[in-house]
Each structure stands twice: as C-alpha cells, then as structure tokens.
Amino acid sequence: DSGVTQTPKHLITATGQRVTLRCSPRSGDLSVYWYQQSLDQGLQFLIQYYNGEERAKGNILERFSAQQFPDLHSELNLSSLELGDSALYFCASSAAGGGIDYGYTFGSGTRLTVV
C-alpha cells in the first residue's frame, strides 16, 4: 500500500457519460498530480494541484476538469466521454508543490473503459 488511494479501481461507462475519479493523497502530502496512461500516448501529465490551488496544467482536454478539496483529496471529472478516453488514470502525491522535490508516490490507478 503506497498510501495514495484511488477509487474506483475499475469503471466501465458508455460514450457521452460523465465520471468522477477520486484520489486521496498520502498523509501530509500537499500536491496531487493526475496522469493518463494509454497504449498510444504513454504516461501523460494532466494537471497538478497544490494545497487546493491549480499549479500546473498539461495535456488535459477541456472535457476534463479537476479540483482539490480542503481535506486535500482530489477528484478528476471526465465528461462527454469518448472511446479514446479509455485509459488508466493515475493519481500521485508529493509533499512539495514547487521547488525541490524527490519524486512522487503513485496510487494503483483507475482503469476506465468507455464502451
């Protein structure tokens, strides 16, 4: 157990639907990062939150959004789902938001299948 909890582990949904993925960071970590892993795109950085504020944005589609709540858990919302959104979505956390950092701790991921 890495200390980063992601739910659900698996999600199957239809095209056009909306889903929410949840991540609880490791205790004491202030930063949460979301990554998408697919066979054709590899590991793509989506977005980072630090202590409730958006810190960096990567290759995140406009149909996707995220937030980090006061208790530091984060949610990734995916809407108007397409077949191509099927992927493994990882959350990671780290103690720092900027400056020197020494790597993340990853959760075990949510496997999203859009049918």
Next chain:
Amino acid sequence: AQSVTQLGSHVSVSEGALVLLRCNYSSSVPPYLFWYVQYPNQGLQLLLKYTTGATLVKGINGFEAEFKKSETSFHLTKPSAHMSDAAEYFCAVTGAYYGGATNKLIFGTGTLLAVQP
C-alpha cells in the same frame, strides 16, 4: 522544458545477465531524474532517484543508475537479471525549480523488460 527519451521499447535478457535500460534527457534547468517500475496491473513504484551529489545512485532490488551530465544520460543497470524483474520501466525528469514553480514529472515512453529463463 524537459523531455526524456528511452531507447528500446522492448528489451529481453536471460536470467543472470546484465540489465541495461537506456535513458537520455533534455532539461533547461538542472535535472532531477527518476526511474520507476510498473508491474502488470499495478501503479508505478520508485526504483531510484538522482537529485544532487553522488552521480551513481543505488536503488531497490539491486538496480543502480549513473547520472552523466556530459552525455545527458541516466541509464539503469542491474548486474544480474532475475525473473521477477520482468516489468515496464519508466525514466522521468523534473527540474530543480525554485520559488513555487511546478515540479511535474515528465515520463519517457517506457521499456518493457522480459527475462528469459
């Protein structure tokens, strides 16, 4: 900006043989470099990291990597492969930013290591 190139998407070695997984990076600031391992249907686990100081870094499971600035490389090695090393390995880079900038990790495309008996 940073980027990582992993040479060889698939590497196959015999059990007991040397493992060498190649990673070259590009970074506009002093880099921090990482190797992660991903076993099937699992998340990513940190193998080792280079931040500052000693350029030869030792990690878990007998792996090590050497930071070579002149070659912009951070290759992963293990003297003797074990069947349990079969997994996908990712090299990643972030920058030594200060003052609140993001420290997002940029990953390579991964190398799938197969270990033959």
